[in-house]
Amino acid sequence: MTPGANLPANPFYASAEQRIALARQRFFEDGVRPSGMVSEAVIQSWARCLRAEPDHRRAAVFEPVTPSRVHSTLRQNQQLLAAAAEEMERLKLTLAGTSSTAMLTDAQGVIVGSTFTQARSHERLMPITTRVGVNLSEEAVGTTAPGLTARTAQASVVSGAEHYFGNAQLMHCAAAPIHDIRGRLAGVLDLSSEGVPFAFDAATVVGHYAAEIENRLLCAQSTEHLVVRMQIVPSLLDTPMAGLAGITGDGRIDWLNGAAARLLGMAGGTARPAAAQVEDHVGVPLDTLIAWSSGPAPQPLALPNGLMLWVRCDWHSRDGHRPLHAVAAPAISATPPVPAPAEAPAPLRETEHQTIVRAVAECAGNVSQAARLLGISRGRVYRHLQADAAAAHRPDQPPETA
Template identity: 55%
Template sequence: MHHLSNLSLLHSRPDRIALARERFFEGGQAPTGVVSEAVFESWARCLRLHGNPNERATFQPVTASRTQLALMKNRPLRQAWLDEVPRLEAMLSTSNCTAMLTDATGVLIGSTCVGRSHEELMPVATRLGVNLSEDAVGTTAPGVVARTGKPVCVQGGEHFFDSVKEMHCAAAPIRDIRGQLAGVLDLSSERIPFAFDAAAVAGLYAGAIENRLLVAQSTEHLVVRFQVAHDLLDSAMVGLIGIDVGGRIAWENGVARSLLGGRAHPAAQAERWLEPSFGLPWEQLVALPAAGAAPLALPNGLQVWARAEMRAPDGRRGLVVGASLPAVAPEPPVVPEPTAEPMEEPVADPRAAKRLRESDLDLIRTTLQACGGNVSDAAKQLGVSRGLIYRRLRG
């Protein structure tokens, strides 16, 4: 494929993009140095998929059943979005931008107010259920992020279809506690180019929504918040990490990865444990305050402020703050056979209750370790409810 030349003589970026489009779509010349690699690769995919960029893009909803399924499957994500919308709307109130939330496939599941006098595409594109994927509407910021999982900015003529070139959009991914793409936050403006770094703003608010989602999805995790300044603990810049009862790091957000040493995304990580990352055992982390902050020295030499809360399956918080757990027994005791179903208190099997009382917290810790930190599995093996285990851990 030939590369473009002499584009530097054109002073206007829209003019350079227009010439790059013409030479790429008609002559096969790669738009190197004019558009980002992400946009170029999307053009190539859309050219194979859609063929003619001069055709009109149609912003159509998916079926009603698929829309309802997307809304149901993404309830935690939508709630995190709704909790953040007031701040988003306040920030965008003096701009010409609209915020949109899609699921991981590009289906719209939320948007802020639209309907400004100069907007024609936005009222159509922001309906619930509209498919914003590359397969449906070609190169757009939310479509590219849904495809690649990476943040991107697509402005004006960088959109695949000519009919969408009045749009300017910047989008960022939102991930869940498994490190998988959960959704996409997009900021879009029709006809009026961005007068600020829209990619940075989209990334900031995507991070805020992601933080809310991570905490909401955390059950049976100790959630630790930390930052170099204590007044950042309630901001989108907070480092967040989830630790299971067995002492393993279950998830962490991007800020936490940076503060702990800039490791790759946890989805690509092997099993990781608490003490090498924080230099502290569970007993000391769980004793961090649930409100306010306490100083914490990380093994990498960084001094941070931190607080912690224990999340329970019923959504309650602060269940074990201030507790002190004993060390794991050197020799694991005999564990009772699993019961057919986890039982609620009072415990149906008096022998299991007797063993639990006799061996106290050592049996709980040992069983949790054998179950990989899974409280539900440990409760089944011990023949007790998860609530009892939480209360015993609480001391």
């Protein structure tokens, strides 16, 4: 294909439609790369689609995957669906006065949720393309925003004739990625409109909702983590703009969302930094962050990079605690514990708390050693010690052992 250097640097077009039409002519008929006329992502997608299916004039077929794959996909994406449920309802209200519909796909581009309810008078494709199970991947339906984002894990906008196949050129769509706790693509959120261009910034809207779904998913997938929310002003801590970081019980940053990575000056988006210690990047030790988790008020924090942030910390644990009397079967001292009277056995939580406190005492206050001895995380030990510290200020109340 001839390089796009032969094209005028700043061509003038009467409309976006004319610009895209000229780009298609250059690409499909003249073999010229239309750089600057459409996005590089669209050009690369056209090139991939052209190699797979040269007849770009034919109609795309929007078909569901097999019933067994639909069931499997829905089962495998239960966490994503749960994280998105509330936001999809909000998005339905947000879009109610527009011609747009929201679709949620898995990482492969298969639809797992949609806000579509009833076709408008001009819509012919929407009732077909929004069905759960329909495959919107680039391999299935050519260049579309959800398919492009599913392939690249990057936000995208595809308008009108930027779509590869003929019938899809009625569509206008904007999509944003949703990542999981390990930085992998978990799903794609897409806004689509048939026959009517967006009258608002669809990329910003879909990005906002995708970020909130991602944050909910990250928190849901965090077990035995101290989740740190951070932003430059406290009012942003409960918004999609919040930076989130998951800290392990030994003080390691296990994951970051994109906002946190940017605030901390760490490369990449939602990812698991290799051996990144929280104190090196946040500027305070884990113990300080743990102490802040006891209260709901945001705390000011000066980062090593000089930025002043507000942070709030919360512990996230698995549902149901593992009984410590089972993992602590080997005695942690030479003197066996005195059994509770048979008629009044200690509650499980109380027994767990006493076992942890005793282990820390036997280890001369070394939390890491006590955690290794009991086979649990440092974070879990810290929570019980923190409950003791809080109870010391409230002697009339028993210590909490959650």
